[in-house]
Amino acid sequence: VHFTSVAFAERATRDKFARAKLLRCNKERDALASADLGHDLPSRREALRRVALAGLLGGGVAGVAALSARALDRNWRDEASNAGLASVTHQLGWLKGVQFGGCFMAQEKGYFARERLAVSYAAGGPTTDYRTLVSSGRFLVSESDASELIYARIQGQPLVAFAAVFQRSPAAFMSPAARPIRSLRDMVGRTIGVPNVVLARLQILMRRQRIDPETINFVPVGTDASMLVSGQIDAYYSFATTAVPTLRLRGFEPYVLYLSDMGMPDYAQALIARRDQVENDPDLFVRYTRALIGGWRAMMADPAQAAAVIVEKYALPGTDIREQVIQARMLRDFVLVGDALDHGPLWIAAPQFETALRFARDAGVLPEGVRVDVESLLTQSIVKAAASRPEVVA
Amino acid sequence: MSDLWRSFFRSVTPPTLFLISLALLWEGAVRAGLTPPSIAGPTTIVDTLVADRATIWHHLEPTLLTTSLGYLLGSGVAVAIGLCVYVIRWLEQPVLTAATVLSSIPMLALAPVLLIWLGVGLTMRVVLTAIVCAFPVLVTIVQGLMIVPRETSELFQSLAASDMQRFRLLALPNALPFLFLGLKIAAPLAVLGTLIGEWTGAEQGMGVYMIAAMFSLQADRLWSAVTIVSVLSAMAYGYIALIERLTIAPEFLDGEVGR
Numbered sequence: 001v002h003f004t005s006v007a008f009a010e011r012a013t014r015d016k017f018a019r020a021k022l023l024r025c026n027k028e029r030d031a032l033a034s035a036d037l038g039h040d041l042p043s044r045r046e047a048l049r050r051v052a053l054a055g056l057l058g059g060g061v062a063g064v065a066a067l068s069a070r071a072l073d074r075n076w077r078d079e080a081s082n083a084g085l086a087s088v089t090h091q092l093g094w095l096k097g098v099q100f101g102g103c104f105m106a107q108e109k110g111y112f113a114r115e116r117l118a119v120s121y122a123a124g125g126p127t128t129d130y131r132t133l134v135s136s137g138r139f140l141v142s143e144s145d146a147s148e149l150i151y152a153r154i155q156g157q158p159l160v161a162f163a164a165v166f167q168r169s170p171a172a173f174m175s176p177a178a179r180p181i182r183s184l185r186d187m188v189g190r191t192i193g194v195p196n197v198v199l200a201r202l203q204i205l206m207r208r209q210r211i212d213p214e215t216i217n218f219v220p221v222g223t224d225a226s227m228l229v230s231g232q233i234d235a236y237y238s239f240a241t242t243a244v245p246t247l248r249l250r251g252f253e254p255y256v257l258y259l260s261d262m263g264m265p266d267y268a269q270a271l272i273a274r275r276d277q278v279e280n281d282p283d284l285f286v287r288y289t290r291a292l293i294g295g296w297r298a299m300m301a302d303p304a305q306a307a308a309v310i311v312e313k314y315a316l317p318g319t320d321i322r323e324q325v326i327q328a329r330m331l332r333d334f335v336l337v338g339d340a341l342d343h344g345p346l347w348i349a350a351p352q353f354e355t356a357l358r359f360a361r362d363a364g365v366l367p368e369g370v371r372v373d374v375e376s377l378l379t380q381s382i383v384k385a386a387a388s389r390p391e392v393v394a
Numbered sequence: 395m396s397d398l399w400r401s402f403f404r405s406v407t408p409p410t411l412f413l414i415s416l417a418l419l420w421e422g423a424v425r426a427g428l429t430p431p432s433i434a435g436p437t438t439i440v441d442t443l444v445a446d447r448a449t450i451w452h453h454l455e456p457t458l459l460t461t462s463l464g465y466l467l468g469s470g471v472a473v474a475i476g477l478c479v480y481v482i483r484w485l486e487q488p489v490l491t492a493a494t495v496l497s498s499i500p501m502l503a504l505a506p507v508l509l510i511w512l513g514v515g516l517t518m519r520v521v522l523t524a525i526v527c528a529f530p531v532l533v534t535i536v537q538g539l540m541i542v543p544r545e546t547s548e549l550f551q552s553l554a555a556s557d558m559q560r561f562r563l564l565a566l567p568n569a570l571p572f573l574f575l576g577l578k579i580a581a582p583l584a585v586l587g588t589l590i591g592e593w594t595g596a597e598q599g600m601g602v603y604m605i606a607a608m609f610s611l612q613a614d615r616l617w618s619a620v621t622i623v624s625v626l627s628a629m630a631y632g633y634i635a636l637i638e639r640l641t642i643a644p645e646f647l648d649g650e651v652g653r
Contacts, residue, residue: 053640060633064466067459071516091514091595095606122514125605128595129506138513225611230430246610250431316598316606318449323610 082118088288091122091133093143093269096315098299098307098328099241100269102165102335102345104314105306106295115287123316131157134274141288143269145169146356146377147201153372154365160275161353162382163289163346165296166268166334171198173257174228174243175235180255184209184262193221193228193236201264204363228252239268241334245326264359267352268334270378278379289346289386296345300336303328344387350374434617442618450622453603457588460516460599461630464523465584469577472528476535480565486536497529501587505594519591526587527580531573538572539565574638581630585623600626 092100103121106112112119122139124130130142131152144152144161152159173192175181181190184205194202199218206213219233225243227233229252240256247254260266271289278285299306307328311321339347353374360366417436424435434442443450479485505522512518542564550560592601600623607615 049640053637056633056637056640060462064459064462067455068463071456071459095602095609096597122595123597123602125593125595125602127502127505127593129509132506132510133514136510138510225609226432226613229611230432242609250611316602317452318446318603318606318615320610320612 085118088119089139091139091142098324101299102296105298106291111291111294144272145266146353150360161270161378164267164270164348167338169266169268170239170241171259172240173235174254177253177255181235188215190234191217193233245323285382286385434614442614456598457600460519460588461584464520468524468527469531472531480539522591523587530579531576534572534576538569582627585627
């Protein structure tokens with residue numbers, strides 16, 4: 001009997017607990033039913049939160065990983081294809097285009113391969129410091145004109161020019177053909193966009209021609225055509241070869257006043273390198289220059305065809321082919337003129353550097369006691385060697 | 395849910411209507427010839443985006459990579475420094491001073507310095523982006539870790555919490571809203587840093603696309619690029635904001651905002 005009563009009591013207790021539990025469940029259910037459905041169950045909400053967070057983070061990580069993998073893969077393929085070749089890194093003076101046509105045509109025609117060179121080109125931009133990039137050893141070759149090379153020399157940069165692409169600088173002032181600026185004197189009373197480096201040279205000309213600098217409103221803008229088109233400025237400084245095609249295609253006829261016609265002859269895109277590197281491995285520079293001479297000859301032989309190849313394979317996707325063809329046709333007047341007619345493209349000689357030095361002295365940019373002689377600014381030996389042996393000894 | 399949707403619509407509708415009317419006005423002004431040729435209208439921008447999508451994608455890829463790597467590096471380093479400052483208290487002033495000095499260098503001036511040091515390449519652009527991103531993250535995490543409510547701090551004291559417990563249960567949760575604020579500020583900055591890096595000379599990237607468009611007077615392309623970059627910045631911000639909402643307990647977030 002005793003045993004039974006204990007068992008009964010036990011069951012009763014269990015039932016009581018079960019009932020209570022059931023009651024609690026019902027209460028919860030009722031509460032849920034009457035509650036605002038705007039609130040999910042906390043646990044479901046928590047699970048959703050975790051899934052969403054994991055998805056977001058996982059998606060982000062996967063995306064970054066995929067992008068990195070693609071970049072790495074491209075890098076490895078480049079390295080593999082360049083094994084066993086001498087490396088030349090060249091910081092171009094601007095965005096890739098026909099302006100550097102000789103470089104791309106040399107690549108295209110296999111001239112670099114023939115010289116056992118692996119050449120890589122980096123595009124430049126408005127804030128690229130070309131000379132410092134070479135001085136610091138980041139690039140083997142870059143570009144400069146004579147005047148800016150002198151400024152770099154004054155700053156103590158050990159650079160030397162060994163070839164010149166543009167025998168005559170296409171640097172010019174572009175103004176509307178309807179309101180042309182034909183001379184420095186025409187600039188009086190107008191607003192002119194010009195970078196500060198060029199302004200220093202203009203001021204010497206103004207002094208020589210007795211023009212008060214205060215009468216011209218100079219604004220230090222970059223080489224951006226939109227201010228001219230919108231009428232905010234009356235002329236701006238740029239390479240005619242890049243500016244004229246752009247402006248013409250937009251139905252804007254420009255008048256071009258070349259700096260060389262204003263009494264400031266200069267090279268443009270003179271190839272520069274560090275003097276110690278040229279002296280240590282002249283053969284490398286000769287091979288590179290020889291390949292480039294061939295490239296520029298190929299470019300000049302059929303500019304339109306070269307432009308098509310460059311736009312398709314080398315320039316930025318989206319580069320305007322019409323613009324590049326017009327530009328390519330203009331280049332002959334700058335690349336194959338003067339000394340280049342006798343000695344071939346890329347020839348370099350002292351006279352233009354002497355003129356630029358005279359300018360620098362007159363401008364007072366050469367400090368007292370600092371002597372810069374022409375011989376230290378350029379070397380003819382590379383281009384002479386490259387031009388004398390145009391055929392490669394295999 | 396219905397409440398949530400209603401509040402969502404209430405907060406989204408006015409700015410959307412405002413933007414749409416702005417776009418209509420803009421388009422009208424362009425059609426009427428009231429704007430200079432350097433400004434493209436919304437329909438032109440959309441047309442260009444569609445026609446140029448392959449090119450844009452080609453340039454968007456490296457920009458995305460640089461932005462995300464730079465952002466991760468910058469905020470990662472900033473958080474690590476923040477934790478060091480939490481452990482070694484006297485570092486707070488020197489670190490914040492150094493960070494302020496670094497961040498007061500204009501980004502455009504920073505680019506050439508890095509260029510000479512690291513050369514033109516992905517590394518330089520990622521480092522530039524990281525430097526640009528790190529400052530807001532560093533300042534906010536240091537502040538978040540250091541500023542702890544007094545009452546809670548006293549509670550931890552009286553309960554004899556260990557250093558680790560104090561960090562895990564008090565300082566870190568308290569710092570999260572601050573940290574996310576910094577991360578949200580840094581996200582659009584990462585896009586800006588990437589563009590500046592690309593302007594200094596890159597082969598590919600939205601910055602390169604913009605410069606090419608600018609110098610060949612292609613207003614339509616320039617504006618398309620600006621549109622893409624703005625959307626990218628907004629998306630970067632939105633992504634971090636979303637992670638924030640999902641990470642921080644809503645009660646805490648609401649309390650923090652003061653709703």
